Amino acid sequence: MARLVAGIGTSHVPSVGVAYDRGKMQDPEWKPLSDAYVPVRDWLARLRPDVAIVVYNDHGADFFFDKYPTFAVGAAERYEIGDEGFGRRPLPPLRGDAAFSWHLCESLVYDEFDITVCQEMALEHGFLVPMNLCFPHGPDWPVAVVPLEVNVVQHPLPTAGRCYRLGEAIRRAVDAYGRDLRVAIVGTGGMSHQLNGPRFGYMNAEFDRDFLERLERDPGSLCRMTHQALMEQAGAEAVELIMWLVMRGAVGEGARRVHKNYYAPMTTGMGLITFET
Amino acid sequence: MKRDFLAVEPDCLVRDGCDGYASKMAKQIDRATPIPDTYVFDGALSRRGYRINKFCFSLTSEATRAAFKADEDAYMTGCGLTEAEKRLVRTRDFLGLIRAGANIYMLLKLGAVTGNGLYHIGAQQRGETLDQFLATRNVKGAV
Numbered sequence: 001m002a003r004l005v006a007g008i009g010t011s012h013v014p015s016v017g018v019a020y021d022r023g024k025m026q027d028p029e030w031k032p033l034s035d036a037y038v039p040v041r042d043w044l045a046r047l048r049p050d051v052a053i054v055v056y057n058d059h060g061a062d063f064f065f066d067k068y069p070t071f072a073v074g075a076a077e078r079y080e081i082g083d084e085g086f087g088r089r090p091l092p093p094l095r096g097d098a099a100f101s102w103h104l105c106e107s108l109v110y111d112e113f114d115i116t117v118c119q120e121m122a123l124e125h126g127f128l129v130p131m132n133l134c135f136p137h138g139p140d141w142p143v144a145v146v147p148l149e150v151n152v153v154q155h156p157l158p159t160a161g162r163c164y165r166l167g168e169a170i171r172r173a174v175d176a177y178g179r180d181l182r183v184a185i186v187g188t189g190g191m192s193h194q195l196n197g198p199r200f201g202y203m204n205a206e207f208d209r210d211f212l213e214r215l216e217r218d219p220g221s222l223c224r225m226t227h228q229a230l231m232e233q234a235g236a237e238a239v240e241l242i243m244w245l246v247m248r249g250a251v252g253e254g255a256r257r258v259h260k261n262y263y264a265p266m267t268t269g270m271g272l273i274t275f276e277t
Numbered sequence: 278m279k280r281d282f283l284a285v286e287p288d289c290l291v292r293d294g295c296d297g298y299a300s301k302m303a304k305q306i307d308r309a310t311p312i313p314d315t316y317v318f319d320g321a322l323s324r325r326g327y328r329i330n331k332f333c334f335s336l337t338s339e340a341t342r343a344a345f346k347a348d349e350d351a352y353m354t355g356c357g358l359t360e361a362e363k364r365l366v367r368t369r370d371f372l373g374l375i376r377a378g379a380n381i382y383m384l385l386k387l388g389a390v391t392g393n394g395l396y397h398i399g400a401q402q403r404g405e406t407l408d409q410f411l412a413t414r415n416v417k418g419a420v
Contacts, residue, residue, distance in 0.1 A: 015420055029419035059382040064334045065323050083337045085386030153382065155306060155319040196381040198314035198372070200399035201413065228307045236315050237381070265416035267399065 002100075002177035005047045006184040007251035007275040008040070008134060009215065009244040011191060012056060013268045014084075014125040020132045021089060029265060036261035036272055037133045043258060043274065044134060049184035051097050052135065053104075053146045053170065054127050055246045056188045057153060059084060061124035069116035070158050071166065073108070074147035075101035082122030092137055094123060097144040100181060104146060107173035113166055121147050130188045143184070152189065152240045160230075161223040163242045167249020174250075187247030189240025191262075191269035192233075201267050202235045208262060208269040211241065215273060216257045219248045234269075244273075251275040318380050326378020329365075332356035333383035342390045371398045396420065 016033065019025055025034040061082035063069070079094040105117045127147055135142050148170075151157055158166075167185070174183050191208040194200060211234075214222050222245060230239050248255075255275040263270045306317060316322060323330070335341050335356065345352040353363045365373045369391060374384055381398075388398050400410035411417040 019419075027418075029416050060334050060380070060386065061337060065327065065330060065380075083339075085333075085336050085342075085389040087339065153318060153380065154323050155317060157305070159305065194315065195395070195399065196316045196318070196375050196402070198403050199312070200402045201410065226307075227305045228310070228312075231315070231317065232312055236312065236317060265419035266414050267395075 002174050002179060002181040002183055004171055004174045004185065004250060004277050005049055005182045006044065007247045007255060007277070008130070008184065008186045009247055009271065009273040010130045010133060010186065010188055011268060011270040011272070012126045012129040012188040013270055014059075014129065015266070016129045016270075017089060017125050017132060020129075032263045032265075033261075033270055034133075036259070036263070040134060040259050040272070040274055041136065044184070047182065047184070047276075049143055049182045051100055051146060051181060051183050052131075052143045053148055053183065053185045053250075054130060054188065055148045055150060055186065055243045056126035056130070057150050057240060057243065058082075059124060059126055059153075062122040063149065065154055068151055068154055069149065070151045071113065072116040072118050072121075072149040073101065073105050074121045074145070074149075075105055075117050076119050076121065079145065079147060080120075080122050081128070082124040084124050089128065091128060091132075092140055094131075094141060094147075095144045097146065097181075100144075100177065100179070100183075101146050103177055104170065104173045107176060108166075108169055111169045111172060113169050118147075118149075121149070123147060126188060130186050134186065148246070150243050150246070152242060155227065157227055157239060158242070159227075160225050160242045160245055163245040164219065164223045164249035167246040168252075170246070171250045171252060185247050185250045187244035189243045190234070190238050191241060191271045192235050192238045192264075193268035194235030195237050195267070197236075199235070203264055203267065203269055204234050205262070205264050205269060207234045208264070208271055212260060212262065212271055212273055215244060215248055216260075219245065222248075248275075251277050316375055322378045323380070324378070326374075326380065328356065328358055329362055329374060329377060329379045330383040332358055332366075333379065333386045336386040336390050345390055369393060372402045375402065 061084040076096045077098045081088045192204040194202040259274040261272040400407045
């Protein structure tokens with residue numbers, strides 16, 4: 001039987017991808033971030049997940065407002081690297097697990113989550129930065145992936161509570177899968193930041209630390225937060241944090257928190273939290 | 278006993294009152310209390326900025342970026358931008374583009390093709406120089 005073995009909440013700031021590609025992760029400006037992921041990678045190497053479900057949002061590499069799904073799930077054997085406007089990053093394509101993806105899609109839809117099923121998805125920083133931080137690659141990546149895209153860009157967005165419930169439905173799908181598979185789930189984005197308007201650069205470290213604390217001990221209070229409250233307290237683009245609740249809903253109440261880190265150097269609070277089921 | 282975090286949630290479509298449909302519609306974005314200096318990208322902005330955003334989104338290949346760089350005006354005409362929208366692009370008026378409905382993530386593609394990075398766009402929106410903006414950061418080398 002399949003088993004959910006790990007949950008990770010992590011920011012997906014694009015400048016990390018640039019630093020990674022330029023070999024700057026050990027520079028003093030990036031070391032407080034990259035050091036925090038060393039024990040996470042060791043921990044994941046012990047847990048040996050076969051598949052990672054990565055909950056992320058596209059930033060205009062593949063999805064446009066002509067048709068904009070609220071939730072979209074990848075169901076392919078392979079995913080290409082997208083071009084966000086800067087050219088393609090020099091990374092190998094991602095390996096999918098189409099059989100598991102289609103099981104997940106079937107389970108979610110019959111469980112009343114009407115996701116969009118995608119047989120082609122070009123992946124970008126929202127997805128790739130967490131992969132760089134958690135799953136170091138050679139010619140291939142150490143895990144197969146299921147990209148799960150969430151609309152956190154064009155309001156109306158799914159509510160925070162809806163994201164948590166999606167996570168619970170994902171857990172039911174994993175638990176019901178007959179193959180012997182070890183699954184990790186990664187919720188990405190945030191933490192506090194604002195990129196649009198004269199409020200550009202707004203951050204709130206106190207909010208971010210409280211969010212990490214609540215995510216561990218009282219996720220229900222976060223599920224009841226409105227988008228307005230999230231945007232007021234943490235910046236308009238911080239609504240991405242609702243994607244962490246998908247992960248939290250999947251690992252469930254009994255999950256044990258393992259790692260935690262916070263670093264806010266420039267315009268975004270970069271958080272990290274992990275859970276073991 | 279298993280806690281239900283979301284006990285107040287759904288079923289509201291068939292109820293009314295404080296937990297009901299009307300409050301659910303109103304509560305996620307409170308338009309009566311706009312967030313200062315912030316553009317919440319909703320349906321109204323997405324409709325207003327549709328041409329600009331489609332133009333920006335088109336800049337996600339080497340070929341289209343080369344075509345834009347070769348003749349900006351012809352490229353923008355091909356994307357159906359209005360004269361006012363073209364002027365905002367020509368003058369690299371990023372705050373003006375945001376006000377005209379550009380989504381920040383789409384706008385970053387115009388930034389990339391014109392050599393204007395995120396922090397430049399941000400400083401301009403704040404009405405600051407890049408150096409003034411960087412001086413407000415915790416670790417300004419982490420770029």
